[in-house]
Amino acid sequence: MNYKSTRGKINNLTFTEAVMMGLADDGGLLIPDHIPKADDCLSEWRNYSFTELSLAVMSQFIEDDIPRADLESIIQNSYKNFDHSEITPVVPIGKVLILELFHGPTFAFKDVALQFLGNLFEYLLKKLERKLTVIGATSGDTGSAAIYGLRGRKNVSVFMLHPKGRVSPIQERQMTTVLDENIHNLAVEGTFDDAQEIIKSLFNELEFKQEYQLGAVNSINWARVLAQIVYYFYAYFKVQSDSSQPVNFSVPTGNFGDVLAGYYAKKMGLPIDKLIVATNQNDILHRFFGEGHYHKNIVRPSWSPSMDIQVSSNFERYLYYLADQDADQMVSWMDSFQQSGKLTLSGEVLKQAQSEMLSTSVSESETLETIKNYHQKYQYLLDPHTAVGVKAAEAFDSNHPTICLATAHPAKFGQAVKSAINSEPQLPPGLAALKDLETRCQVIPATKEAVRNIIVQTLK
Ligand SMILES: *Cc1c(COP(=O)(O)O)cnc(C)c1O
Numbered sequence: 001m002n003y004k005s006t007r008g009k010i011n012n013l014t015f016t017e018a019v020m021m022g023l024a025d026d027g028g029l030l031i032p033d034h035i036p037k038a039d040d041c042l043s044e045w046r047n048y049s050f051t052e053l054s055l056a057v058m059s060q061f062i063e064d065d066i067p068r069a070d071l072e073s074i075i076q077n078s079y080k081n082f083d084h085s086e087i088t089p090v091v092p093i094g095k096v097l098i099l100e101l102f103h104g105p106t107f108a109f110k111d112v113a114l115q116f117l118g119n120l121f122e123y124l125l126k127k128l129e130r131k132l133t134v135i136g137a138t139s140g141d142t143g144s145a146a147i148y149g150l151r152g153r154k155n156v157s158v159f160m161l162h163p164k165g166r167v168s169p170i171q172e173r174q175m176t177t178v179l180d181e182n183i184h185n186l187a188v189e190g191t192f193d194d195a196q197e198i199i200k201s202l203f204n205e206l207e208f209k210q211e212y213q214l215g216a217v218n219s220i221n222w223a224r225v226l227a228q229i230v231y232y233f234y235a236y237f238k239v240q241s242d243s244s245q246p247v248n249f250s251v252p253t254g255n256f257g258d259v260l261a262g263y264y265a266k267k268m269g270l271p272i273d274k275l276i277v278a279t280n281q282n283d284i285l286h287r288f289f290g291e292g293h294y295h296k297n298i299v300r301p302s303w304s305p306s307m308d309i310q311v312s313s314n315f316e317r318y319l320y321y322l323a324d325q326d327a328d329q330m331v332s333w334m335d336s337f338q339q340s341g342k343l344t345l346s347g348e349v350l351k352q353a354q355s356e357m358l359s360t361s362v363s364e365s366e367t368l369e370t371i372k373n374y375h376q377k378y379q380y381l382l383d384p385h386t387a388v389g390v391k392a393a394e395a396f397d398s399n400h401p402t403i404c405l406a407t408a409h410p411a412k413f414g415q416a417v418k419s420a421i422n423s424e425p426q427l428p429p430g431l432a433a434l435k436d437l438e439t440r441c442q443v444i445p446a447t448k449e450a451v452r453n454i455i456v457q458t459l460k
Helices: 015-021 039-045 050-065 068-079 110-128 141-150 169-176 192-204 206-211 222-239 257-268 284-291 315-322 327-340 347-356 364-378 384-394 410-421 429-436 448-459
Strands: 003-005 030-032 090-093 096-100 132-137 156-163 183-189 247-252 272-279 293-295 342-344 357-361 402-406 442-445
Touching: 003 015, 015 050, 015 110, 015 222, 030 222, 039 050, 050 068, 050 222, 068 110, 090 222, 096 222, 096 384, 110 141, 110 156, 110 222, 132 141, 132 192, 132 448, 141 156, 141 169, 141 183, 156 169, 156 192, 156 448, 169 410, 169 429, 183 192, 183 448, 192 206, 192 448, 222 247, 222 257, 222 402, 247 257, 247 384, 257 272, 257 315, 272 284, 272 384, 284 293, 284 347, 284 357, 315 327, 315 347, 327 342, 347 357, 357 384, 364 384, 364 410, 384 402, 384 410, 442 448
Parallel strands: 096 402, 132 156, 156 183, 183 442, 247 272, 247 402, 272 357
Antiparallel strands: 003 030, 090 096, 293 342
16 A cells, blocks of 8 residues: 555655655645455454454555554554543444543543554654654644653654643643653743744754654644544444444544544445534534635634634545545645635535535534533533534434544533533543642743754753
């Protein structure tokens, strides 16, 4: 299996090269050169444990680029820190099925991919005899999941920026209580956008990027999408005992990474009827699937902050399939989007998109109401992101079961829960313990120079 860029200038990469490159050097996103078919594997795979299934699914995309026994041990190490024996259990609640993806060390679904990516990086860096400096900016969830995925890893250093005083206290503690030597938390005196801008401009300093082997762990990395394909299969087998019967998935969406993984599962032959793209009030994706308008807007902060995005960084991968894998078409679409902040599709292409995905935008009050309803009716507490997906699922009539992806533990978003039900959610022991732990974090001005200096001093 080889990897290629959606913009056509990068081709014939191995899986390893694709993972190490992250963003394609031509500005596109890396994707497999074909999608393997799994129709004939379904009856065998349905009896697999989560880790066995991970090995089966991932090896289709990796083949012999990593020896099977090595891949197996990477996977086993990745899921040993989950607090549920099934890793991603499915729980029926009312009319929907909740796929709980928050049993990892940071209580959010990003652990499923980032625990894997951390182990994978360590393995590949050793083999390639090189080092990696991961830099990133976070408004919460990604930072802690990346830090937990990479803490203590050999040959990896992490510099994670967050806007000082602007992430939730729990999220801040999740990051700053990690004292491993290779983890460096930097609290920037500015906003998330300032921090993000610093990271972008450091990546643009090509000499610096090369010398310090800068890398990113955001969801454009193919390995993250790959790890997420697995739980679509896993949940399907839990819900349908007959492999010819379809299910729907409702996916709370920001950067489109999670729902894209579902799209790949469907393309592989998993019987998925509808994928529901559930956005909050930052609804660029809903406007696209509704009217073909992929138009940039300002971000409005919401109760589900991990989905507060302007553009969806993984959407280009889906567009590539809509463009019928025509890289020239992609370049022209992405150029015009770059210039005007607008991409408008219509006709057959839009119809195709609408036949594959449904979408909804869920308001702030609907989000809180949904949390409240599920708490009252079923004594089940949804986090605000999950509530967006559940509300979206309720909006569609279907004869098939609908599985809603639960992307975070409600205790991570206590303020939203409190606003919905008038009391704070109970903290799981792992989160409660954070308040007594020692922290390490440097406060710095919001300048590129300050960040660069710290990287240089630390790694010298
Ligand atoms: C990141 C995140 C999302 C959005 O996932 P995407 O892959 O960016 O669409 C949803 N919920 C939570 C809790 C998240 O952390």
